[in-house]
Amino acid sequence: MAIEDDLKGKVDEASGKAKEVAGAATDNEQLETKGKAQGLAGKARGAFGDAKDKVEDAAEDLKEKAEDAVDDLKSKFDK
Known part of the structure; x- marks a missing residue:
């Protein structure tokens, strides 16, 4: 369902942002990139x-x- 895709997408966006920030804060480039x-x-x-x-x-x-x-076609032929 599209709603599931939207929801999972938002969860991935939020999780990704958290990892990105954590990676930047800890100078972990791999975590930031992931x-x-x-x-x-x-x-x-x-x-x-x-x-x-x-x-x-x-x-x-x-x-x-x-x-x-x-x-419409049916009604024309039913006449």
Whole structure:
């Protein structure tokens, strides 16, 4: 689900930021880099969730339009 992606993305962003700050504070470049990478991965996951939402909305709109078109055709032939 897109909501899960959004939530997990936010968790990864926050965890990554914490690691990044901890790495900077302790002069641990490896931890800082891992934190930055995790934060970027979290942002990407959140963006993926947003894209999924948009695709789901577009698919639902298309489905409704197709159903309306079928109903219109049926009503023309039922006359």
